[in-house]
Amino acid sequence: xxxxxxxxxxxxxxxxxxxxxxxxxxxxxxxxxxxxxxxxxxxxxxxxxxxxxxxxxxxxxxxxxxxxxxxxxxxxxxxxxxxxxxxxxxxxxxxxxxxxxxxxxxxxxxxxxxxxxxxxxxxxxxxxxxxxxxxxxxxxxxxxxxxxxxxxxxxxxxxxxxxxxxxxxxxxxxxxxxxxxxxxxxxxxxxxxxxxxxxxxxxxx
DNA sequence: AACACGTACAACCGCCGATTA
DNA sequence: ATAATCGGCGGTTGTACGTGT
Numbered sequence: 126x127x128x129x130x131x132x133x134x135x136x137x138x139x140x141x142x143x144x145x146x147x148x149x150x151x152x153x154x155x156x157x158x159x160x161x162x163x164x165x166x167x168x169x170x171x172x173x174x175x176x177x178x179x180x181x182x183x184x185x186x187x188x189x190x191x192x193x194x195x196x197x198x199x200x201x202x203x204x205x206x207x208x209x210x211x212x213x214x215x216x217x218x219x220x221x222x223x224x225x226x227x228x229x230x231x232x233x234x235x236x237x238x239x240x241x242x243x244x245x246x247x248x249x250x251x252x253x254x255x256x257x258x259x260x261x262x263x264x265x266x267x268x269x270x271x272x273x274x275x276x277x278x279x280x281x282x283x284x285x286x287x288x289x290x291x292x293x294x295x296x297x298x299x300x301x302x303x304x305x306x307x308x309x310x311x312x313x314x315x316x317x318x319x320x321x322x323x324x325x326x327x328x329x330x
Numbered sequence: 331a332a333c334a335c336g337t338a339c340a341a342c343c344g345c346c347g348a349t350t351a
Numbered sequence: 352a353t354a355a356t357c358g359g360c361g362g363t364t365g366t367a368c369g370t371g372t
Contacts, residue, residue, distance in 0.1 A: 132341080132342075133341080133342095134340070134341075134366095135340085135341085153358090154357095155357080155358070156356075156357060156358085168357075168358080169342085169343095169357090169358080169359090170341080170342080172358070172359080173340090173341070173342085174340090174341085176359095177339095177340075177341085178340075178341095205360095205361065205362085206360090206361090207360075207361065208359075208360060208361085219359095219360075219361085220339085220340080220341085220361095221339080223361075223362085224338070224339055224340085225338085225339095227338095227362095228336095228337060228338060228339085229337095
């Protein structure tokens with residue numbers, strides 16, 4: 126392994142270098158980023174910085190109650206499949222959702238409502254509020270939530286869309302599913318052209 | 331005002347699967 | 352067939368900032 130990679134917080138100069146690199150080479154080939162961009166960061170660090178911070182279309186705004194509801198529901202289905210959950214929340218990264226879950230819900234999962242200061246805040250709307258009545262139609266017949274450690278045998282059909290782990294049936298047809306290869310970095314989608322959580326869910330016709 | 335504590339978030343680490351030589 | 356490399360993912364840590372005492 127190559128020694129001497131820089132670590133720690135990114136500087137604005139490094140961000141600019143990385144943006145320039147992605148502009149000219151695309152957001153791939155992270156292994157060559159150090160050689161081609163002049164950055165003293167390894168590929169993984171560059172990829173992480175790009176995906177979680179620099180990528181166009183990231184919201185970087187507080188989670189809305191609607192987004193909270195989506196996270197709660199999808200986590201109940203998929204568990205800690207943060208990247209999968211993130212595909213349903215354009216403009217949000219898996220890291221962002223993971224952090225949000227840990228700070229807002231994980232403690233309560235262990236000790237419900239322990240945090241008196243957050244109790245009221247936790248009254249997040251259930252997805253019923255925005256998913257309508259047919260939620261159960263797309264869950265397990267007995268209404269059980271699936272094991273959080275669901276694996277391929279239990280439900281993923283990873284053959285459907287390349288490496289995208291689609292559930293064997295989309296749990297919520299009301300929520301457009303956005304695998305990366307569909308959404309990509311389309312500024313229109315990421316900018317909320319189809320999604321506007323500040324108001325209401327805009328469903329594709 | 332100073333300190334302690336809690337929260338939020340950026341970033342790193344280790345593992346795993348896919349790809350390539 | 353297999354070892355090396357790479358990209359992606361989830362878990363964890365470090366720290367800046369806010370809030371309470």
